[in-house]
Amino acid sequence: MKKILCLFLAAVFVLAGAGVAAGADEAPAAQGEFVPVIRFVASSDTHVKEDDDTNAKRIPMMMEIAYARAQADPSYTNLDALIVAGDLTDQGTKKCFDNFWEAVSGSLRDGTRFLGVAAKNHDGWNMSRRDVHEYYKSLTGNDPDFHVVINGFHFIGLSASDDDAQHYDSKQLSWLKEQFDAAIKEDPNKPVFFIHHEHNRDTVYGSSFFDGWGITNFKSILNNYPQVVDFSGHSHYPLNDPRSVWQGKYTAIGTGAIYYSEFTIDESRAYDPPDCAETATFWLVELDASNNMRLRGYDVNENKLLVEYMMKNPADPANRDFAQDKIKAKSSAPAFAPGTQIQTEPQFGGCKATVHKADSTDTMPVTLYRFYAKNSLGITLAKDWVLPDYYRAIEQDEIEYTFENLPAGEYTISVVAENAYGMQSPSVETKVTLEGETGIKAVLMVLTSFFKGIIDFVVHLF
Structure with a gap:
């Protein structure tokens, strides 16, 4: 037992702040010693459209990958939840929502719970947000704001406010704080997962003021809860960029996107490369009995692993290996092979x-x-x-x-x-x-x- 624990801790320290290469096989050190007690998909920005939609087809592709990875793990074969952190649809029409739910419900197997939020952005383009929430609930059976417990872990989600003029209203923020307090009272040593659409300002890649995809609505609340692991999308910035995982007073994780990738490069914000629409990525997230968290990011179209991280229990404020200054300190410049010529x-x-x-x-x-x-x-x-x-x-x-x-x-x-x-x-x-x-x-x-x-x-x- 001591040997297994030592091997696991060694793997944690080696992998903390580091990812595997694109297209690589599963990291051997992460297979045998890590035993999940919960597993879920964290995704966003599916942008399902009304007609002939490639994006809708990517949802079952994503779920097939996740189920296959789950079944390949003899220690724990369950896939417990699917998170979609907003922009479920591209135009926000009832037809878009119908197509989204058809793709999701047709992909879920017994034992997998759907946890989604509706965004202020694309999900509200063609209906008032109150109508969006009512239609969403009629399809999914879920409340647009939710607090559920799966295998002892708390998942709290916020959709955009019913008030079309606001991202999130004061009533929602008060409710959010109450839910955090209740979850942490139950077990202050366990991570609490928070799902919403927009990044929190100045956390993950794409969240800065210049990038334009971050908000400040939750800052004063989240800074008081080190147990929070925050999943957000909106920017479409790549999840395998090391800046897309952030730790400070809490933990924030950018979810990439099922539909297209975007970047900030120098003075160019919201840069979309020519092949941006060909990209689709998601996280497969697992935690063990000690609340250590494994993040694996996948390319949906290629069915390959993009990146893998092992994070020591993020609920413990002493565990902040993914603080950006620490990751930067561990990184080193690339190099051309000797003899490379232009x-x-x-x-x-x-x-x-x-x-x-x-x-x-x-x-x-x-x-x-x-x-x-x-x-x-x-x-x-x-x-x-x-x-x-x-x-x-x-x-x-x-x-x-x-x-x-x-x-x-x-x-x-x-x-x-x-x-x-x-x-x-x-x-x-x-x-x-x-x-x-x-x-x-x-x-x-x-x-x-x-x-x-x-x-x-x-x-x-x-």
Whole structure:
């Protein structure tokens, strides 16, 4: 028994703040020693539409993955609940809700409880929120605000207020505090799960004021309850980004999305990559008898594991291994393999640059590549970033970018790889001679690039 406990604790310390690589098999250290006493799906932003809907089809796909993982665990085969943290529908019509519930109810097996909340956002587009709540309850049999207990764990959910002018009203906030007090009185050492749609401001990736997807309604309440584990969506920011799990006075977890992924990169907020609609992710959450929590994030379309975390009992305020400053301190810059070269294809006024992907030097993904073009005087005439597909369980071996509108001359093309915390690899460089504009047009192009760089710098400061 002592040996098993030591192995488990070792696994906890190794995995705390770290994730497995995209598409990897289940981590062996997390299989044998962790015995769940509860298991549930945590998802959001299903955005089910009225007609011919890919999103609705992803719900049974998600549940098949979750049930398969549950059945593969001989120590505990149950899947106890399905959480959907708002934006159940895309347009908020009765037809959308009908399609959503048809997909959910057709996917649930005996013993799995549905726990969903309706959001202020898409769920309220075509009906008053009071009508949304009434129709939701008529379909699901669930109250839009709920407090249920499953296997001794408390789940508390808040839908958007009946008042269309508010996210959440004062009556709801008072009720929420009462529910937290009751749950914690029963067992102050056990996590309490809170489900709502919008992130809490300045917690997980996507929740900052600049990102635009965070709210402050719950801050004064949550700061008093270290036992809370908060699940929220709304941003669609990727769940396998290390910034999507946060610990401070409580624990917050971003749920990704069943429909599309979004990002903030430098001054670009709400950036949607070209393949964003092809993404669908969810968490499979488990806790053991000591309240330690295992989080496994899956790519629905690829049926592969994206990331796995092991978290020591989050109800204990002494357990804060996922505080962002701690995760950042454990992370390290990516690195290109020795001998990596940039392949260039010159063309008039520019060139295509291709480089083999960099490697992570920890367990976190490479989240960005930055490309630069400097002229013979060392002046950067062009720069841009490329977002790799780290948010999907697919292999992307080559990273490419095409420079355009460069004047004729000799250039140094360079690339750096970057992690979620801005730590950069040593650069890979190559020289190339380009044909392009000369004379006054070339001078104007250089001046335009120079002043654009100054503007970008000033914007970044503010």
